[in-house]
Amino acid sequence: MKHDQAEGLRRKLDRRNQSGQAKTLAVISGKGGVGKSNFALNFSLQLINNGKKILLIDLDVGMGNIDILLGNRAEKTIVNLFEERLSIHEVIEQGPNGLSYIAGGSGLSNFFQMDESDRSYFYEQYMELAQTYDYILFDMGAGVTEESLFFILASDECIVITTPEPTSVTDAYGMIKHVVNRKHDMRLHVILNRAPNYQDGLKSLERFKAVVTKFLHVKIHSMGIIPDDKVVAQAIVRQIPYTLYNEKSKAAKALKEITYNYVTQTKQVNRTTSSFVQRLKQLMEM
Numbered sequence: 001m002k003h004d005q006a007e008g009l010r011r012k013l014d015r016r017n018q019s020g021q022a023k024t025l026a027v028i029s030g031k032g033g034v035g036k037s038n039f040a041l042n043f044s045l046q047l048i049n050n051g052k053k054i055l056l057i058d059l060d061v062g063m064g065n066i067d068i069l070l071g072n073r074a075e076k077t078i079v080n081l082f083e084e085r086l087s088i089h090e091v092i093e094q095g096p097n098g099l100s101y102i103a104g105g106s107g108l109s110n111f112f113q114m115d116e117s118d119r120s121y122f123y124e125q126y127m128e129l130a131q132t133y134d135y136i137l138f139d140m141g142a143g144v145t146e147e148s149l150f151f152i153l154a155s156d157e158c159i160v161i162t163t164p165e166p167t168s169v170t171d172a173y174g175m176i177k178h179v180v181n182r183k184h185d186m187r188l189h190v191i192l193n194r195a196p197n198y199q200d201g202l203k204s205l206e207r208f209k210a211v212v213t214k215f216l217h218v219k220i221h222s223m224g225i226i227p228d229d230k231v232v233a234q235a236i237v238r239q240i241p242y243t244l245y246n247e248k249s250k251a252a253k254a255l256k257e258i259t260y261n262y263v264t265q266t267k268q269v270n271r272t273t274s275s276f277v278q279r280l281k282q283l284m285e286m
Contacts, residue, residue, distance in 0.1 A: 021130040022055070024276045025137045026155040028179075029162065030171025032142040035193045036060075036161040038232065040139040041069050042243045042252075043159075046259035048097050052134040055092070056101040059111070059151065060141040064104020070095050071239030074103035078111060081125065082118050088125035096244060100133070112147030119284060123277050130275065143171075144178055152179060154279035157187040159223060163194045164204045173212065180218050189223040191258070201225035224258035226251050 027040040037060060044056045057078065058066040067074045076091040092100050114122060129136060138151055152158060158179060162172035172190070179186055190208065195201025205222050212220050231249035235242035243252045 021275050022133040022136045023157070024155040025135060026140055026152045026158045027137060028140045028144075028152060028158055028160055028175055029142050029168075030160075030173070030175035031168055034142075034161050034163050034168050035226075035232070036142065037065055037139050038069060038236070038242070039159075039161050039191060039193065039226070039255075040137055041066055042241050042255055043259060044099055044101075044135075044137055045097055045241055045243050046255055047135055047263065048099060049256075050259060050263045052263070053132070054099060055129060055133045055136045056095075056099065056139060057136065058102060058104035058139050059148065060104055060139055064139075066101055066139060067093070067103045069236065069239060069241065070101075077103045082111070082114070082121065085121070088128055096241070112145065112151075114284075119281075123281065126277055127275075130277070136276075144175065149178070149182065150280060150283040153183045153186070153283055154276050156276070157189065159189045159191060160220070161191050161193055162208070164192065164196070164201065169204070169208055172208070176212055176218075176220065177216055180216055184218060186218075188218065188220040189262075190220050191223050192225045194228040195225045196228055198225060198227065201227070223262060224254065226254045226258070 027036055027043075029036040037058075040056060044054045047054050056066060058064040059078075064077075072093065072095070074093050076086065076093075078091060080086055081088060081091050088102075091102055093103060095101050138155065140148060140152060144152065160172055160176060162168045176188060179188070190205065192201050192205045192208075195204070202225060205225060209220055209222060212218060227250045229242075229249055229251035231246045232242045232251050235245035238245060242249060243255060246252060247256075
């Protein structure tokens with residue numbers, strides 16, 4: 001029986017791979033408090049403005065706050081997916097401008113320790129999303145555990161969020177090192193958040209890239225610089241994404257340009273490559 005189910009799942013995966021799939025992006029940071037979730041949310045909204053269909057999944061264990069940033073109380077979270085065996089569509093919440101998102105839950109730590117039954121259920125449910133969205137973003141927790149690392153490594157690309165603070169830069173370097181030690185060819189982007197000004201931010205970003213290239217022997221892509229902007233703090237207090245709260249603010253303008261450049265300079269995943277689910281299966285079932 002299990003063999004038949006596994007064979008059926010494999011055939012379904014193969015069929016979906018032939019017809020295209022969402023690009024998966026893991027948004028990560030080495031430490032908390034660098035604006036990772038805020039970036040993930042506002043970047044998702046800007047991708048929508050560029051004509052993309054987006055699903056944002058909050059996988060920040062213990063600190064899930066996408067619904068808080070939106071001023072919304074999610075009725076269901078990803079934890080309910082397993083506890084109640086719901087369809088994944090039943091745990092998707094609707095945010096502004098057509099944003100779809102799945103909130104994190106207080107029991108999210110158990111999500112990364114799925115048993116065989118839960119893993120099979122997750123694979124099947126996730127495949128329902130693969131052709132529905134252009135991009136699926138994972139807002140990962142700060143730092144990494146062995147289990148959460150699987151989701152990062154299975155993603156198509158990683159976006160690393162850091163700030164100019166020395167501790168933030170050091171932790172971002174450590175996070176990248178952790179990833180590339182397991183997957184040297186991971187495509188990595190870096191965002192420098194809360195830069196005091198563009199020139200200082202550019203210098204910090206270039207120094208960071210040089211250190212990563214010299215010591216880790218990998219190339220990371222400068223995604224952009226978001227200036228320190230009091231509007232961001234104001235938007236958080238009002239629980240409105242800052243790109244909606246004040247689209248003319250310095251941070252909103254920077255993110256709009258970053259997103260446009262990203263969309264125009266990158267392409268969707270080649271349809272012949274392995275899917276996120278296939279890569280995740282290989283990692284979790286080794």
